[in-house]
Amino acid sequence: MSETFDRIPRGTHDILPEDEKYWSFVDDILKKHCLAMGLNQITTPVIDFKSLFIRSVGTQSDIVKKEIYSVQRLDTKTEDTKDKEERDELVLRPEVTAQVARAYIQHGMQTWPQPVRLFYLRQPNFRYERPQAGRYRQHFQFGVESFGSDDPLTDAQLILLLWQVFQDIKLSDNIIFDINTIGCKKCRPDVKKQIVKYYKAHEEQLCDDCRERLKKNPLRVLDCKNPKCQEITLEAPQIIDSICPECQTHFRQILEILDELEIPYNLNPQLVRGLDYYTRTVFEAREETDEKRQSSLVGGGRYDDLVEELGGTPTPAVGFSFGYERIIEKLKEKEIEVPELLGPEVLLVQLGDKAKIKSLPLVAKLNRLGFRTTVIPGKESLRSQLRMADRLGCEIALIIGQREAFDNTIIFRKMKEGVQETIDIERIEKFLIKYFKR
Ligand SMILES: [Zn+2]
Ligand SMILES: [Zn+2]
Structure with missing residues (x-):
């Protein structure tokens, strides 16, 4: 008997017509606010070069180490030389930021009026995840990337955009932003030194992952969810005390603008984010009740060195992204009413x-x-x-x-x-x- 196709790969899902109203509702609001703020839309390919992600998110990130899917055509006999060169290099993209930075370089956007502010809607990303509720191997992202401005106003404006979106999708009631700064190229070595020095003294009590992190990516120890590590982290030196004066001023100005906007935030000295490219500002948004940041709704931050790292001229940049699935889950959980999609009349x-x-x-x-x-x-x-x-x-x-x-x-x-x-x-x-x- 032939196989009946009534299943899809683990970690993927169909968006059925009955669910589409939620997706459209979110899309419409996102697009409205992005256009109102003068952002431009960009769409990048679902496949890209592995080296782009290795260079951007870093060899030590979980993404590169465990989560990237490679892409290969079934028939390798009819490849030309160029195909052959690319074959071993092509992957399903695990995230979009690096691609947008690549597009900025490739299309000469440094000659456009700066900052160049771009957004992308409902873009599928692929990461290997252990199958469990709320974890997807293909998940959809919205994101904004802004290139060419290191003004704190830019960081604050992106957070404002998010805040307005949360207000419009009626989730803002119990949303709070966690925010932190992790320093720049200049002061980060000092920051790392302080952190390493502190944790070295407690190395025995750290989890296996953190002992590894201590060698390769020490800031991430701050962010470990292991209760034992968290206990040690309570006494850890705060990043903000060892960053340079410019970074401190930058961060203070963002907070002043957020105060003025009355956007709720929480200074979180443990927030560092997982990717190598972040500098200075990092932020997340979560429900107030989710104090341990088990499921943050948005993540973002500054990545002032990424464009240069990818071979472009030094260009400060900041961005964020969120996954639709979690947001839509919240809309349903809170029974937020969304407009019905219009059928025939x-x-x-x-x-x-x-x-x-x-x-x-x-x-x-x-x-x-x-x-x-x-x-x-x-x-x-x-x-x-x-x-x-x-x-x-x-x-x-x-x-x-x-x-x-x-x-x-x-x-x-x-x-x-x-x-x-x-x-x-x-x-x-x-x-x-x-x-x-x-
Ligand atoms: Zn600095
Ligand atoms: Zn740990």
């Missing part, structure tokens, strides 16, 4: 061959006029087509039978009232405008 009922031929041109005309109109193929009887009109929630049924097709008339039926009249086919538009008050 007019059903054209056609009876007989002549009516069938006339039906599609009429539907096309009404669609063009802005009336959401459809026709049901294959249904024979008037009754079954009217029943469909009900099921689809159509308010108006337009009926063309043999006689109407011949007379150039049509029956205009109000579904709810069950009243109808025969009108001249030319007068449909007027009737619909009057009925729908458009």
